[in-house]
Amino acid sequence: DIQMTQSPASLSASLGETVTIECLASEDIYDILAWYQQKPGKSPQLLIYDASSLHTGVPSRFSGSGSGTQYSLKINSLQPEDFASYYCQNGLSALWTFGGGTKLELK
């Protein structure tokens, strides 16, 4: 199975800051990568798919990039509602795996 290593596990940032979360796959996943946001007590919500395509309704301050085995999620100008947990997910060859998650906290 493909392993997804996400970093950092936790991140402290201030309102208005820009942060980047990384996801490293154990092999080439050909941009078959999605990012989700999860708030406490809620189900995950899709942010980005195909590594860089923004899901409908997601603010443009969220962006995804990367290729091969290395991918990242960037959040520009952090807003109060952005403090949550984030997960990457790959779906290559119908073997879905998630990264371990990144908890973004307000500094």
Next chain:
Amino acid sequence: QVQLKESGPGLVQPSQTLSLTCTVSGFSLTSYNVHWVRQPTGKGLEWMGVIWTGGSTDYNSALKSRLSISRDTSKSQVFLKMNSLQTEDIATYYCARSGSPGYYFDYWGQGVMVTVSS
């Protein structure tokens, strides 16, 4: 309006079988795949398995021996059954859909918390 809703007992005895139902609306099970994903409290997400639009299934290799996913398209319901439950199976269980083709989960249910205890 697309909706998925999980239901089932919140408490299962050790070594017993968990049975959950995901009732969907706003789309057809023959057009979208439905997955089960679980999350222990305070931990990350684990993909469990999928039932494809054609009715076939795939499972996480770590759970394959204990897990079964099926559906009733006439009732728009997907079922999860997992046997030999232990305390490490305590988690919130979600159903989510992906497109066909597609791999990402664009709609999720609200989740159902399952505890394993005697």
